[in-house]
Amino acid sequence: MGEMRVALFITCLADQFYAEAGVAAVRLLRALGVEVDFPEGQTCCGQPAFNAGHWEEARTLARRTLRVFQEAEYVVLPSGSCASMLRNHYPELLPGSREALAFSEKVYELSQFLVRVLGVERLGEGLKGVRVAYHHGCHALRELGVREEPLTLLTNAGAEILPWEAAEECCGFGGLFSVKLPEVSLAMADRKLSTLPEAQVLTSTDAGCLLHLSGRMAKRGANLRVAPLATLLWEAYAG
Amino acid sequence: MRAKARFYPKEAARLLQERPGVREAVTGATLHFERNRLRAYAEVPIEEWRERAKAVKDHVLSHLDRYLEEAERRLLEKGVRVHWAEGPEEAHQVLLEIVRRRGVRRAVKAKSMLTEELGVNPFLESLGVEVFETDLGEYLIQLLGEPPSHIVGPAIHLSLEEIRRLFHERFGTPLEASPEALAGVARKVLREAFLTADLGISGANFLVAETGTLALMENEGNIRLSTSLPRVHVAFVGLEKLLPRLSDLALFLPLTARAATGQRLSTYVSLLGGPAKEGEEGPEEVHVVLVDHGRTALLADPEAWETLRCLRCGACLNACPVYRQTGGHPYGYVYSGPIGAVLDPGLLSLEEAYPLPYASTLCGACYEACPVKIPIPSLLLTWRHRAVAQGLSPTWEKAALKAYRKVMESPALYRLFSKALRGLPLPQDLLPLLRAWTEGRGSLRPSPRPFHELWWELEEKDGR
Numbered sequence: 001m002g003e004m005r006v007a008l009f010i011t012c013l014a015d016q017f018y019a020e021a022g023v024a025a026v027r028l029l030r031a032l033g034v035e036v037d038f039p040e041g042q043t044c045c046g047q048p049a050f051n052a053g054h055w056e057e058a059r060t061l062a063r064r065t066l067r068v069f070q071e072a073e074y075v076v077l078p079s080g081s082c083a084s085m086l087r088n089h090y091p092e093l094l095p096g097s098r099e100a101l102a103f104s105e106k107v108y109e110l111s112q113f114l115v116r117v118l119g120v121e122r123l124g125e126g127l128k129g130v131r132v133a134y135h136h137g138c139h140a141l142r143e144l145g146v147r148e149e150p151l152t153l154l155t156n157a158g159a160e161i162l163p164w165e166a167a168e169e170c171c172g173f174g175g176l177f178s179v180k181l182p183e184v185s186l187a188m189a190d191r192k193l194s195t196l197p198e199a200q201v202l203t204s205t206d207a208g209c210l211l212h213l214s215g216r217m218a219k220r221g222a223n224l225r226v227a228p229l230a231t232l233l234w235e236a237y238a239g
Numbered sequence: 240m241r242a243k244a245r246f247y248p249k250e251a252a253r254l255l256q257e258r259p260g261v262r263e264a265v266t267g268a269t270l271h272f273e274r275n276r277l278r279a280y281a282e283v284p285i286e287e288w289r290e291r292a293k294a295v296k297d298h299v300l301s302h303l304d305r306y307l308e309e310a311e312r313r314l315l316e317k318g319v320r321v322h323w324a325e326g327p328e329e330a331h332q333v334l335l336e337i338v339r340r341r342g343v344r345r346a347v348k349a350k351s352m353l354t355e356e357l358g359v360n361p362f363l364e365s366l367g368v369e370v371f372e373t374d375l376g377e378y379l380i381q382l383l384g385e386p387p388s389h390i391v392g393p394a395i396h397l398s399l400e401e402i403r404r405l406f407h408e409r410f411g412t413p414l415e416a417s418p419e420a421l422a423g424v425a426r427k428v429l430r431e432a433f434l435t436a437d438l439g440i441s442g443a444n445f446l447v448a449e450t451g452t453l454a455l456m457e458n459e460g461n462i463r464l465s466t467s468l469p470r471v472h473v474a475f476v477g478l479e480k481l482l483p484r485l486s487d488l489a490l491f492l493p494l495t496a497r498a499a500t501g502q503r504l505s506t507y508v509s510l511l512g513g514p515a516k517e518g519e520e521g522p523e524e525v526h527v528v529l530v531d532h533g534r535t536a537l538l539a540d541p542e543a544w545e546t547l548r549c550l551r552c553g554a555c556l557n558a559c560p561v562y563r564q565t566g567g568h569p570y571g572y573v574y575s576g577p578i579g580a581v582l583d584p585g586l587l588s589l590e591e592a593y594p595l596p597y598a599s600t601l602c603g604a605c606y607e608a609c610p611v612k613i614p615i616p617s618l619l620l621t622w623r624h625r626a627v628a629q630g631l632s633p634t635w636e637k638a639a640l641k642a643y644r645k646v647m648e649s650p651a652l653y654r655l656f657s658k659a660l661r662g663l664p665l666p667q668d669l670l671p672l673l674r675a676w677t678e679g680r681g682s683l684r685p686s687p688r689p690f691h692e693l694w695w696e697l698e699e700k701d702g703r
Contacts, residue, residue: 012653016660016685016686016689017684017686019689019693023690041650043650046647049643049644051620052597052623052636053620053626053628054632055624057640057641057644060648061644061647138601142602142607143603172560173600174600174602178675182676182679183252183255184251184598187262188560215676219679219680
């Protein structure tokens, strides 16, 4: 495993709003014997533009992301949504690009990488007794097929994943959706929050969802720790 | 039906503000449907079913001319009169001729979304014909003068209280009447209508080309009565409703029922074979109106034709967390929810339906629910891309995207933006975005320092 080397794509949202997820991801990967690079020049993958139909802008950013990460053996992201953008949508956005196709196979969301590539399912026992509400980010769940990986890692570290009837429902973030249709977006957040179990921490793979849900919680006066999955996984390891 | 799709954002916001009960009613009902669908899907090899159904539909759609001609021949052989309608005008002509010739005064109608497209009710009423919607939900919204808010459950947005009030005002039933008592009142009115109507109107779930059979699915028995009691039956059938063989129904009837309501089969299935022969009971005259109304144009669209596989089961509406907040009315056209968002721009025009492809977070739940695997999320993206290419996006969005691109193309500018986010003034073009965000959420609080600054310290501390 000492040979393993990954490039971390922090993603713009985590870079700005959940920097601790990046720190946690780097520490965790290194602790597991993986060398981590952080290619300079990375910015945004282009997803907000792509999803809103501005494909020209998205293409520009996709091409530069491919350039920035061209040396990487694996690209690991603390985000299911951006990982899916790279993995599933770059080849659609750049049809006929062999580079995009080859690249897509190197891309993993963090928990997916840990379980599927490293074969790690136990990180430690650092989450013993912690009651967790796990929000399945839609793109992690439905586009990458990442459902069990985060749950396995959390549960094996002693966390209790609380039943949540809306766990697999969209939180209403949706990128530009959150500002193009703010009322509907907020109603969706309210549905998630009004069914939230009595957890100690709310977590998810995706910074966008967490930003949206925690923002809405603040407005509603709710007080619950919101932490990106990467942070909890590091806590699982380090205690 | 006149489309008001362009007002979706405002209408959705207004409804959430003014009629919070709608959100509650729609969320409750759709979650119920959704749970039933999941249970019903889990009982069968659903992936295999969906793949087969998709393949059959794709086959029909790519040989539509052949199957339409075959269906017409079989229908004519059975004594059914076949009409072709490009749109509402031709459809209305068919009705006009029948109403005049047979002196029609009363019509009973089975639930049909296509007749909503064609404006059948207002047209018949303009001729002085009294029209009764006979599906219970459809009857309720007819009394209220509202359009359907769901493909399968047209009155899904109403609470029991609202229905009690409506019946109290209309029929003098007590305000605490039980649902059964209310249904009993409606049944009495509708039985009378069935027995006295001169004309029965329906849509169709399927038209089998091989045999010229119309297949109709329902749970209330009103469709069977509407199509068998009146002396004349007119069925409006969208061109995409064809199936090649009678045996295809063995897949499509249960698949549609499972997708729509989680039933193994609908309570009633009617397979109609034309006018009554001598000694038989049934309508003397049966008309089938094959309706295009934008469908052949959609079929010719290499990126959007797959929407024509749609069975109108409503499963994507039930699965959609966006639809669940408002129901169908704000979408402003016959088809709402995910399928409406990809079908309406094709049936209307993208200008008219602009906001609808944006009425989704691209969560993908619709695709998982769809019994014929219509790739709704990627179709949404296609329509969005076209909207941008046609310059339909609002000015603020264009400006924001331009600023975004500039920042993200240049790591130097990105770092500057990073600093701006933590104290310096932000680019003007991004301010409307920020306002829209913070209004319903707490203020945006960036991490004290971005990760790309922390990285260098991590390197040092870890001695690498």
